[in-house]
Amino acid sequence: MAAPTFEDGLRRSTEVFLLPNIAVLIVVVLSLDIWGVIIASLLYLVAVAMSLQQLVSAANYWNTGYRYGFLMGSVFWILVFPGVLTSIINPIIGGLVVAIEIAAVAAITQK
Numbered sequence: 001m002a003a004p005t006f007e008d009g010l011r012r013s014t015e016v017f018l019l020p021n022i023a024v025l026i027v028v029v030l031s032l033d034i035w036g037v038i039i040a041s042l043l044y045l046v047a048v049a050m051s052l053q054q055l056v057s058a059a060n061y062w063n064t065g066y067r068y069g070f071l072m073g074s075v076f077w078i079l080v081f082p083g084v085l086t087s088i089i090n091p092i093i094g095g096l097v098v099a100i101e102i103a104a105v106a107a108i109t110q111k
Helices: 006-018 022-034 037-061 064-080 091-109
Strands: none
Touching (some): 006 037, 022 037, 064 091
16 A cells, blocks of 8 residues: 555645534534533534544654645644534634644644
């Protein structure tokens, strides 16, 4: 298997930032109906933080092309398309989610 390329990093950023995880989507929508907007927003914040923490720790083993492809795609998706779930959840917590995403991209840059 060949080493991951720049294009693979772009694809990975699309998977991470554009397409919400189906499990997270189900949990947020169900908790929105059961407990309300605040709890659903907090669950989304925790889920995003945990998944991005895993991604940042895995970035130690990425090659340069893959990392820069991921970073360029991530910046594009964070700025252009903040996410589907940020329109459902509380706007303040949605802003925190975007801030955590930016911090994760910055942490990957430092690797």
